[in-house]
Amino acid sequence: MINLTIDNQKVAIEEGSTILDAAQIVGAKIPTLCYLKEINVIGACRICMVEVQGARTFVPACVAPVAEGMVVRTNTPSVIKARKLVLELILSDHPMECLTCVRNQNCELQTLAEEFGISEIRFDGAKTEYPIDDSSPALIRDPRKCVLCRRCISVCTNVQTVQALAAENRGFDTLIAPAFNDKLADMECVQCGQCSLVCPTGAIVEKDDVDKVWAALADPKKHVLVQTAPATRVQLGEAVGAEPGSIFTGQMVAGLRRLGFDKVFDTDFTADLTILEEGNELLQRVTQGGTLPMITSCSPGWIKFCEHFYPDLLDHLSTCKSPQQMFGALAKTYYAKKEGVDPADIYSVSIMPCTAKKYECQRPEMFSSGYQDVDVVLTSRELGRMFKQAGLDCSNLPEEEYDAPLGISTGAGEIFGASGGVMEAALRTVYEVVTGQTLESVDFEVCRGLTGVKEATVQVGDLPVKVAITNGLGNARKVLDKIRAGEADYHFIEVMTCPGGCIGGGGSPIPTNTNIRLKRIDATYTEDERMVLRKSHENPAVTALYEEFLEKPLGHKSHKLLHTHYTPRGVNK
Amino acid sequence: MAECACNCGEDELTKQLDKIIDPYRGQPGGLIQVLTKSQELIGYLPKWVQVRIAEGLGVSLQEVYGVVTFYAFFSLIPRGRHKLSVCAGTACYVKGMKTLIKSLRDVIGVKPGQTTPDSRFTLEIVRCIGACGLAPAMIVDGKDVHGRIEPEQIPEILEQYA
Structure with a gap:
């Protein structure tokens, strides 16, 4: 341990720590701007300068290591004057x-x-x-x-x-x-x-698309429906001022209805559907000798990453569209027919923790209903702004339920929002479908958490299923390089683009950091536990969808509406 | 997207470039050496060269471009046959480097960083060349030092470089 003094307070801290770390222990708040814990530690902006006794100049606290006997002052008049100068120069x-x-x-x-x-x-x-x-x-x-x-x-x-x-x-x-x-x-x-x-x-x-949604809501000819991604219910609270980890599912539904959406549906529904399609695709690949490992395809940033950097591995991707796009394709076909609405009049909005979803919905493959399947995507941040504009006080809204049938979901759909969630949801279903036995516990703890690459072997009947789960594309790269080198013997890999999964997506409320990610993950599993149904294949609306419309997983209609293909893109083109 | 005017596919220049890259293949640390040698070969570093270097060394084009644009030594545009490097060190600066630049501009018609349309001269500003006693000073082609330059001497100096 290193002993030093900060603002006349004695502090002991591990060797290798910075002055900034030590200052936090004694409650001295040193301002930072360029610093981002564990990610950007470069001492560029100089706003964190402090005075160190005997040092020739001020030192940047975010990068300066502590030393034995060091005497630091974080808030002398000259330090504050220097920080103001830095700020003025930036401004x-x-x-x-x-x-x-x-x-x-x-x-x-x-x-x-x-x-x-x-x-x-x-x-x-x-x-x-x-x-x-x-x-x-x-x-x-x-x-x-x-x-x-x-x-x-x-x-x-x-x-x-x-x-x-x-x-x-x-x-x-x-x-x-x-x-x-x-x-x-x-x-x-x-x-x-x-x-x-x-x-x-x-x-x-x-890119702010809020005005497009207001315009659609103002158009009496439009049947405006909305789907909400799993992660949004554990994010919206923050976007409107609540504490991280707040669950705002029912309030979000109520608020969306008050904004004037004709139907409030849930991406969790098509997350359940994804499990049936993707689970069957996996079983087909395993039994019929398809390309393995199969990799999930829910995360559009990951898809684009694979297309650019690993175009040779595109066959490993599940052909399933993401839940957002499955929803979009069904809304303008199955739902339109069932409800008797002209799909041309449907305006399909989705609320996502994600910026890449805005890109995904415009991909040329995403017009399988004959129209753009999802018309516009709002991030959690934009929805927060829309609620503010509308004067909706989320904390005081009564909780309401999603509309049927595309709003009916299970806990398995809900956990899609956290890293490992797609895998866990798939395991819940694949296990029961393959073995015909009921799982004693649906909780696959091994899938959960922020670890960059998680690996597990799950016994499903006679088959030991080897799985890997990655979050953050740098971690995906590690597993992909193993596949390229022929060293990966997994059956199934879940890749989520963003650290922590969708709950830490690029469209999340700001700030998003490790601590906040963990709180959103906790909230996600709390939501899962609150659900009556926790396995995708038990979703009655999904069963009805197959009976009334799709017929069977991987069937002809599924192929047309729910599956897609990918484009090798390369880099530096 | 290689915007190479010389049909670079299997072109001799590309082969020579690859010879420069080969010893550093997969080694990001060799970037500056490769860029330096590539510029010696081609005279400047157009996009197709940077892309080839990025892919050869296994670094992003962003990183290559960042290094190329950081160092004044590297050029994105074709260089002239003769490089006029005007010193902007402290001594030269106070002894009339700005006037020198203006006079050069009047004669050759281009700004620092530019090359004359006939590809004869590239004008650039460099940091102290260590010839403070000769301020204001200019180095031509990295070797000929011209010191205490008066504006009227400029045409005479330039005449030596065809």
């Missing part, structure tokens, strides 16, 4: 558009300016002028608002291993962008939006 090249910025009141730079009482900027110099890149259906880059903290680069390069962004040029001309300032839409960016989740300002944000 001198920042467009003062706070009132019209999507990150208004949820911006780390704005918060710092407020905390430090910045009332004027003494430096009136040149401003960086770069065009906004709104080429992507999911994300908007506005480099003018960038503070060059490099969090987006770190998360894209180290966590997701996509490397769509890098720092170009130097000094005042530094620009965080794809090479040759290419458009995000035209390169290997997978649209996962993790960059938008970590950006301290509004330099990378989701």
Whole structure:
């Protein structure tokens, strides 16, 4: 242990820790901007400067290691003066558009300016002028608002291993962008939006489609229906000011109804359906010698990642569409017919914790109903804004139930939102279907949690089923490289693009960090336990869907509506 | 998307480029050496070269481009036959480097970072070249140092470089 003094408080901490870590123990809050725990620790912005006795200059607390006998002062007048200077310099090249910025009141730079009482900027110099890149259906880059903290680069390069962004040029001309300032839409960016989740300002944000939804709701000819992704019910609370881990399922349904949606349905329903299609596909591959391991296909960022970086492994992907797109295809066919609505009049909205879903719904394969199957995707953040605009106080809304039939679901559908959830849901069904026996416990704890790569062998009848579960694309890469090398003997792999799974998706409320992810995961399994039905094959609405419409899993209609194909894309094209 | 004007498919230049890349294949650490040698070969680093290097070394194009644009030494545009490097170190700066640049611009018609349309000169600004006693100074083609330059001497100096 290293002993030091911070603001006259004695503190002991493990060797290798930083001054910032030590300060947290004694309750000294050191401001940070570029720092992002475990992801971006580079000491770039200098807002965390502190005074260390005997040091020649101020030192950045986020990267400076503690030393025995060190005497640190975090808040002397000269430290505060220096921090204000740093802030003023950053702000001198920042467009003062706070009132019209999507990150208004949820911006780390704005918060710092407020905390430090910045009332004027003494430096009136040149401003960086770069065009906004709104080429992507999911994300908007506005480099003018960038503070060059490099969090987006770190998360894209180290966590997701996509490397769509890098720092170009130097000094005042530094620009965080794809090479040759290419458009995000035209390169290997997978649209996962993790960059938008970590950006301290509004330099990378989701493309806001709220107005499209308001317009549809205002159109009396439109039959506007909505599906809500599993993770959204454990996120919406945060987006409207509640504590992380709050479950707002019934309130969200009530609120959506008050916004004027004609039907409030649930992606959990098609998550259950996915299990039946994907589970049968797995059994077919195992028994008929198909490509193994089979890999899940629910996560559109992962699909795009595989198309760009592992096009040789596309045969391993399940051909199942994601639950969102299965829902979209059924809403404008099965539901339209059942309800007697012209599919041309249906406007299908989905609420997702995800930016890549905005991209997915526009893919050319996603028109199997004869129309764009899902018309528009809103992230949890956008839905939060819509609720605020409408003056809906979620905490005080009475809980309501989803509409039938596309709103009926099980706990298995619900856990799709957390890393390991798709695998657990699949195991619950595959086990019972194959063995004909009832599971003693539906809880497959081995699937759960934030570990990057989880592996397990589950005995299903005579077959020991080997599975792997990854979250975060950097972890997916580890398993994919094993497949490439012929060293993977798994049957089934679940890949989720974002760390923690969809509950940590790029469209999640900001902030999203490890602690908050864990709370959302807990909430997800709490929801699962609250459900009467917890296995996808017990969903009565899914059974009815097969009886009335699809006939059987992997049948002709399923093939047409619920399955898809992929496009090898490569990189640097 | 290689925007190579020389039909690079199996072209001689590509073969030579691959010879530069080969010893570093799969080694991201060799990036700067490869870029340096590639620029020596081709004169500058167009997109197709950067893509080939990125794929050869196993790094992202973003990383390659980031390094290329960080160092003033690397160029994204074709260079002229002669490189005019005007020193912008402190001594040269105070002794009239700005006037020198303006005079050069008046004569050759391009700004720093640009190449004349006849590909004769590329004008660039460099950090201190260590010839402070000769300020304001300029190095041509990385070897000929011209010091205490007066604007009227410029045409005479440039005449030496066809």
